[in-house]
Amino acid sequence: MTLPASLRPWAACLLFASLASPVLAANSDVILHNGKIVTVDAKFSVQSAIAIRDGHIAMLGSDAAVLAAERGPKTVVTDLHGATVLPGLFDSHVHPLGAGLSEFRGKLPVFDTYDTIRKYIRAKAATTPKGQWIIVPRTFPTRLDELRMPTRELLDEAKEHPVMFDASYVVIVNSLGLKISGITRNTPNPPMGEIVHDRNGEPNGIIKNAQQLLKGLKEDEGFSLDEKRRALEDMLRRYVEAGLTSIGDGAVYAEEIGLYRDLKAAHRLPLRVTMTARYDAGRPLEDLRRDIQALPYKTNDGDDWLRFGAFKVNVDGGMTIGTAFQRQPYGEFGAQLYGKTNPDDRGQLFETAEKLLEIFRVARDKGWTLSAHCQGGGAIDNFLGALDALDKIKPIAPTRSHLIHASFQNPHAIAEMKRLGVLADVQPAWLYFDTPGLQKTMGAEAMKYFFPLRSYINAGIIVAGGSDHMIGHDKNSAVNPYNPFQGMWNAVTRRNIRGEVIHPEQCVTREEALRMYTIWAAYRHFAEKTRGSLETGKLADLVVIDRDYLKCPVDGIRQIEPMQVMIEGRTVYTRPAHK
Secondary structure, three states: OOOOOOOHHHHHOOOOOOOOOOOOOOOOOEEEEOOEEEOOOOOOOEEOEEEEEOOEEEEEEOHHHHHHHHOOOOOEEEEOOOOEEEEOEEEEEEOHHHHHHHOOOOOOOOOOOHHHHHHHHHHHHOOOOOOOOEEEOOOOHHHOOOOOOOOHHHHOOOOOOOEEEEEOOEEEEOHHHHHHOOOOOOOOOOOOOEEEEOOOOOEEEEEEOOHHHOOOOOOOOOOOHHHHHHHHHHHHHHHHHOOEEEEEEEEEOHHHHHHHHHHHHOOOOOOEEEEEEEOOOOOOHHHHHHHHHHOOOOOOOEOOOEEEEEEEEEOEOOOOOOOOOOOOOOOOOHHHHHOOOOOOOOOOEOOOHHHHHHHHHHHHHHOOEEEEEEOOHHHHHHHHHHHHHHHOOOOOHHHOOEEEEOOEOOHHHHHHHHHHOOEEEEOOHHHHHOHHHHHHHHOHHHHOOEOOHHHHHHHOOOEEEOOOEOEOOOOOOOEOOOOHHHHHHHHHHOEOOOOOEOOHHHOOOHHHHHHHOOHHHHHHOOOOOOOOOOOOOOEOOEEEEOOOOOOOOHHHHHHOOEEEEEEOOEEEEEOOOOO
């Protein structure tokens, strides 16, 4: 990419100081001036200079005022040459360990067609011992050109290997995989799971929420603890290069907690992390109650580098695979896109309302913010019903509990969120990737409130932006892309991969999109007093970018590249000259 002429001198000598005569009364460590400092404060003010001292913002204002008040004999003064500075960006929902491991041993193709899947299976079959599983890494039928769920026939490209196609809450296995797992037409469905059958009553390879039925499947391809630690650290560094200074890990277990703590203890944690503790609500209630009450941590335990966030359960499956629990059936098109055999199928609800309420009651009493993966409208209603019952005992709003995804909304649910003080954790990039198939499946009325960002904001609901990044290293081609500027562009334009604008009345402004990835995300994580905006006294987390976010052509938003990232006033990333 060619930089504007005004940025070339700055980019070529990014951190060279242009020191004038010292003013002995001030001792700021760093001053950035002659820029466009987008503060994202309450007034969304724009300044030209910022001073940093001891990792915090000491002053913002005009060049003359900041230089006069804050420049000392050791201050490093950098001329931005008009470049734009934003607060450090926040992705509220990523899965960095799985993403880091996904390409730790080799790059993956982008699985966007059946042909790509076939080629991948053939290549793996040539190097995998006969009888061992081949895993096609995660993607979704809504991301395939065919807009059709694979079945065992596609995966039968491999005759001497069992094959599993990972679609998250749904997996598809080939004929040999079904055979060695002992799955036949007479195999009963496991609790909360389903073995899908074809018209002849035979398993067609689609297995919903029942991966435990598969025999001989390795959990993590034998990664050592050190490899996992390295993969996690490398992925976190890639997030920094994308302009992120804070993330929310969307689901941690004991292993992830240990890895994060190891990195922090070794001073190798590249950015700030909030951990969401995920629990399997399918376990017996008494076991869950005992384990939650025995937890040695709760929301906000930790510090600005590593802390615990919300308590999370999964209420339903996924919208991209047809297991999200909807308010109405998926209908006939669900047969093609999702491989459904029952047109009255509404998806999968993993737990009863009564059990969900009790789990949340125990977690709330323990001191947790409550959250849940809820994709379909029926699941959203279930979650809000549980929070309404808790709110009658003690107000839920102070906990900053939130819906994760909440893909299919309606006006009543949005009103309930506002009344209860529930926040929204959203993934705008799904507007880009998944709407071509969803429009055919869900119908026009349901799509009116597919990620209804404008409706949320108009209702006064705090919206935190994120990606749900899970597979792949590249910020633009991963599943799901973690480029925050892609997410902002999606929120502003609502344009999908086919160029269609999906309900433009739900578009947000550039300022609102930026707030989603800064101050509103910080609020969702109880961090708005120290992060999320550039204000005096806050931590000096910021990103210098290669064009004016507020004024560049709208399609230029998704092309923005970070030139420099600072955390606590230290430069942690500088874009190489060759990029």
